[in-house]
Amino acid sequence: DAMVIQNPRYQVTQFGKPVTLSCSQTLNHNVMYWYQQKSSQAPKLLFHYYDKDFNNEADTPDNFQSRRPNTSFCFLDIRSPGLGDAAMYLCATSSTGYGYTFGSGTRLTVV
């Protein structure tokens, strides 16, 4: 089935140790998003790619970076994770005329 796959499902990282979360899609959607969701809060958009064009939200910390090497893959890099970065990270895709498809998320724990 066409889908959005996030790996890993759970990630534990040490305070300050760089970590990369990955997202892949088989839908061939041109837009890919990274959201951060903290407990009992709505997802917060970090950035999105429209094809290769990177769009950063104004309030996304510099600690968060992203790469999209091709249509299918998108990565979220957290350069120096802090305790406040512990959250669920959601990848999503969309394309004109199609709805959103979300991945299952990666729950990040910072120790």
Add this chain to the structure above:
Amino acid sequence: KNEVEQSPQNLTAQEGEFITINCSYSVGISALHWLQQHPGGGIVSLFMLSSGKKKHGRLIATINIQEKHSSLHITASHPRDSAVYICAAAQGAQKLVFGQGTRLTINP
């Protein structure tokens, strides 16, 4: 005031009851999404609406563009329907503005 408002914030019902969750929005939209999130889980897209009504199994979603209002209905509710239901307005390049979510609990 949030751009997307949902009501109620919490809803508890007995199995079999008819459920309605409401969503009002104040922004211009290209589409309105209903999403489902189980505790600790990822998000599942239920519906994308730009007009009228859609039905999938026991779920029905309606939208009134003029009134900027949408509803999600669940018929013959079941405990497995217990989840957070999120209304989200799509703007521009499908950027989503989320409501605060409705936590639904269906008791057996």
